[in-house]
Amino acid sequence: MPNDVTNAEFRKFRPAHVSGYIAKQSLDLDTQPVSQVSWDDAAEYCNWLSQREGVPPAYELRDAKFSLKRPVTTGYRLPSEAEWEYAARRSGSKQMLRFAWGNALPVAERSGNFAGAEALRLVEVQLPGYRDDYISVAPVGKFTPNAFGLHDMAGNLSEWVNDFYLSFVDSSPTTDPLGPQQSGRHVIRGGNWKSTSVSELRLAWRDSADGPDQTIGFRMARYAE
Numbered sequence: 001m002p003n004d005v006t007n008a009e010f011r012k013f014r015p016a017h018v019s020g021y022i023a024k025q026s027l028d029l030d031t032q033p034v035s036q037v038s039w040d041d042a043a044e045y046c047n048w049l050s051q052r053e054g055v056p057p058a059y060e061l062r063d064a065k066f067s068l069k070r071p072v073t074t075g076y077r078l079p080s081e082a083e084w085e086y087a088a089r090r091s092g093s094k095q096m097l098r099f100a101w102g103n104a105l106p107v108a109e110r111s112g113n114f115a116g117a118e119a120l121r122l123v124e125v126q127l128p129g130y131r132d133d134y135i136s137v138a139p140v141g142k143f144t145p146n147a148f149g150l151h152d153m154a155g156n157l158s159e160w161v162n163d164f165y166l167s168f169v170d171s172s173p174t175t176d177p178l179g180p181q182q183s184g185r186h187v188i189r190g191g192n193w194k195s196t197s198v199s200e201l202r203l204a205w206r207d208s209a210d211g212p213d214q215t216i217g218f219r220m221a222r223y224a225e
Helices: 007-013 039-053 081-089 117-121
Strands: 059-062 065-068 158-164 186-189 206-209 216-218
Touching: 007 039, 039 059, 039 065, 081 158, 081 186
Parallel strands: 158 216
Antiparallel strands: 059 065, 158 186, 186 206
């Protein structure tokens, strides 16, 4: 599971893509994570990269919408919600982290790109005493990585994951769960550059979305061959 796909990487697939601006702040620099992409845009990018690298595409087109092939191929795809949470919450030990920096507030220095003091002009509420040097979206990889070497699992952009959204997730033990096969909206995980509430700062936070947004990007995963 690498880091977030950048604007430069996404534009190799779709040269005309523009992530946009907010209050004269560019979200469109090559090193910034791509935003303003739908779940289907992300799935289509995964298929494009799979075909480019000669691995079987993970998604198929049904009724003008992409869906994950079952059984799952070894192609590039969005991480499942379970994979994302495992990668985000595991520390160097068996402990499950509550926040990216540990298990208690306040937010530790260099923990991620949240709504710090720099975002004063863009958000109504800021994290007290926190600075991250970025008014809006930061370049990928500017903050301390987690135990797996992954950057920005908390902050910067929330991320599309593969699963459809259900309000209540089945808590029974399951190996490699992929979530329901259909629903109306897809899950997003991880806080973003506008996040200030304790609930959004938690690595367990989850929500759903049905379209592109300036706060949503994606990263990819694939099974080992």
